[in-house]
Amino acid sequence: MSLASGRHYLAIPGPSVMPDRVLQAMHRPAPNIYTGELAEMVPTIVEDLKALARTRHHVAMYIANGHGAWEASLSNVLSRGDKVLVLGTGRFAHGWGEMAARMGADVDVIDFGKRAAIDLARVEEALRADTGHEIKAVLAVQVDTSTSVRNDIPGLRATMDAAGHPALLMVDCIACLGCDVFEMDAWGVDVMVTGSQKGLMTPPGMGFVFFNDKAEAVRETANCVSNYWDWRPRTYVKDFYQYFDGTAPTHHLYGLREALDMIGEEGLENVWERHAVLARSIWAAFEHWGQGNDSPVELNIADPALRSHAVTSVRVGAPAGTELRNWCEFQAGLTLGIGLGMAEQSDPAWHGFFRVGHMGHVNAHMVLGTVGVLEAGMKSVGISHQPGGVTAAADVIAAAA
Numbered sequence: 001m002s003l004a005s006g007r008h009y010l011a012i013p014g015p016s017v018m019p020d021r022v023l024q025a026m027h028r029p030a031p032n033i034y035t036g037e038l039a040e041m042v043p044t045i046v047e048d049l050k051a052l053a054r055t056r057h058h059v060a061m062y063i064a065n066g067h068g069a070w071e072a073s074l075s076n077v078l079s080r081g082d083k084v085l086v087l088g089t090g091r092f093a094h095g096w097g098e099m100a101a102r103m104g105a106d107v108d109v110i111d112f113g114k115r116a117a118i119d120l121a122r123v124e125e126a127l128r129a130d131t132g133h134e135i136k137a138v139l140a141v142q143v144d145t146s147t148s149v150r151n152d153i154p155g156l157r158a159t160m161d162a163a164g165h166p167a168l169l170m171v172d173c174i175a176c177l178g179c180d181v182f183e184m185d186a187w188g189v190d191v192m193v194t195g196s197q198k199g200l201m202t203p204p205g206m207g208f209v210f211f212n213d214k215a216e217a218v219r220e221t222a223n224c225v226s227n228y229w230d231w232r233p234r235t236y237v238k239d240f241y242q243y244f245d246g247t248a249p250t251h252h253l254y255g256l257r258e259a260l261d262m263i264g265e266e267g268l269e270n271v272w273e274r275h276a277v278l279a280r281s282i283w284a285a286f287e288h289w290g291q292g293n294d295s296p297v298e299l300n301i302a303d304p305a306l307r308s309h310a311v312t313s314v315r316v317g318a319p320a321g322t323e324l325r326n327w328c329e330f331q332a333g334l335t336l337g338i339g340l341g342m343a344e345q346s347d348p349a350w351h352g353f354f355r356v357g358h359m360g361h362v363n364a365h366m367v368l369g370t371v372g373v374l375e376a377g378m379k380s381v382g383i384s385h386q387p388g389g390v391t392a393a394a395d396v397i398a399a400a401a
């Protein structure tokens with residue numbers, strides 16, 4: 001006997017839950033890719049994406065996942081041998097930096113570990129030491145999806161300005177655009193990358209690179225740019241096919257149009273606030289459980305101000321993490337994320353972590369269901385915890401709604 005039959009909840013940090021409205025918008029025959037409805041719809045998507053990123057500058061769209069958006073962004077601003085400073089707070093900034101290295105950049109990494117945000121004082125020191133301004137770009141993630149830390153992007157901009165450093169500020173918002181507050185222009189971000197399958201609630205397969213005029217000026221002399229990744233034809237479009245340098249991702253576009261409508265109907269600020277309340281509810285449960293005698297339950301990021309509203313990384317000790325994930329999936333129809341990047345997968349310690357994705361199409365009953373299943377699972381697999389986390393989570397929802 002299993003209690004998993006019924007509507008499954010995929011609570012991994014991407015791909016996220018796809019709304020029925022998005023699925024239905026994609027369920028249609030192939031459209032004409034030269035003129036008509038699709039060609040008229042795409043400029044509206046461009047405008048709404050820019051509004052979502054809070055920018056009046058540019059966005060180029062690619063048929064690519066987040067890794068493709070990473071490469072697209074780098075190829076437009078890097079020249080071989082350029083120095084790049086990578087600020088590592090988990091798996092993802094390192095991955096972006098490794099890509100820059102393979103493209104011929106000279107990559108310096110400051111690693112802040114797996115449980116902390118970027119230390120701005122150390123960044124300032126590194127930038128001030130670069131008196132010749134050899135560093136051409138600073139790479140950071142807003143939210144690292146492995147550790148669930150959220151970095152202070154406006155603080156990073158202020159640090160770069162205080163050091164008088166002209167490098168481009170490049171930010172990965174793949175995990176969190178449309179979940180955590182982000183203001184591209186107000187925060188002085190020069191390049192931002194994101195993807196379709198997390199806060200945007202659309203299948204994986206579209207990547208987006210936002211850039212301002214400062215980045216465009218760097219593009220002028222960059223010598224890594226290749227034909228397909230070039231952001232110019234995709235941005236200054238004369239013919240519709242240029243948006244995608246070939247056939248448009250037709251059905252993704254219909255899904256994305258619907259998702260952007262849903263965000264517009266709810267209002268971006270309300271979307272941010274919903275994510276904030278749901279995240280606080282989940283944290284309240286884990287913090288409560290962790291108060292039990294000898295309880296191994298612990299949030300990976302101790303300071304609530306540094307936690308993402310899109311994903312939560314949890315430590316419960318090995319092998320309990322994997323046992324709990326399996327219990328939730330096979331006994332209760334809830335799939336949780338693996339502890340990506342927290343330990344090598346061959347290391348027994350890898351089984352001590354998991355993640356809860358709460359990005360995009362997620363509401364109070366889904367979060368309370370998740371928390372309830374987790375409490376049942378901990379009891380069943382024998383993870384010591386203080387009972388009552390569900391009530392703690394419900395209290396947060398009740399106080400906010």
Ligand SMILES: *Cc1c(COP(=O)(O)O)cnc(C)c1O
Binds near residue numbers: 014065092143144
């Ligand atoms: C998901 C994610 C990526 C990778 O995106 P893919 O679509 O899997 O290539 C990169 N950075 C962050 C912060 C992410 O959350």
